[in-house]
Amino acid sequence: DIQMTQSPSSLSASVGDRVTITCRASQGISNYLAWYQQKPGKVPKLLIYAASTLQSGVPSRFSGSGSGTDFTLTISSLQPEDVATYYCQKYNSAPGTFGPGTKVDIK
């Protein structure tokens, strides 16, 4: 099975900073990659699918890029409400493996 890794595992940044999270697949998955945001005590929320397509209603400060094995999620200007854990997920075929998550908080 394809393994998903994320880096860093956690980060602390200031409001307004540009934040980048990396996700790597152990084999190529084309652009079958989704990103989710999970705020503390809440249900996961779909942010991006097809590696770079923003889900309806998601703020434009979120963006995704990549294809094949290497992907990034970027928050262009970190806001206090972005404190959360972010997960990538591959969905080219079952299993729909998630990455281990990246915890983002405010410095």
Add this chain to the structure above:
Amino acid sequence: EVQLLESGGGLVQPGGSLRLSCAASGFTFSSYAMSWVRQAPGKGLEWVSAISGSGGSTYYADSVKGRFTISRDNSKNTLYLQMNSLRAEDTAVYYCAKGRKSGWYVEIYFDYWGQGTLVTVSS
């Protein structure tokens, strides 16, 4: 408005069984693949199982294959997860989740999630 409401969680002894249900509303249930995703306390997300809209195709994580069975009743707009031979490591919040796109393909990324139901496996 899409709503997914899980039920059936609880405390069960190792080796025991439990059946989870997820009542869906607000969309044409039979047109969408559905999945179960779990999250152990303080841990990350783990995809568990998926089923096509018709129920004819099912998929499982290796960690639950042979022990869990996913099914659906499209006449009742309800998704199920039958869990047998439960282990301590199955302790988690179990979410049902809706595939984002309708169609024959089993979409295993999700635009709506339920609130989850907690399963605790302990003696």
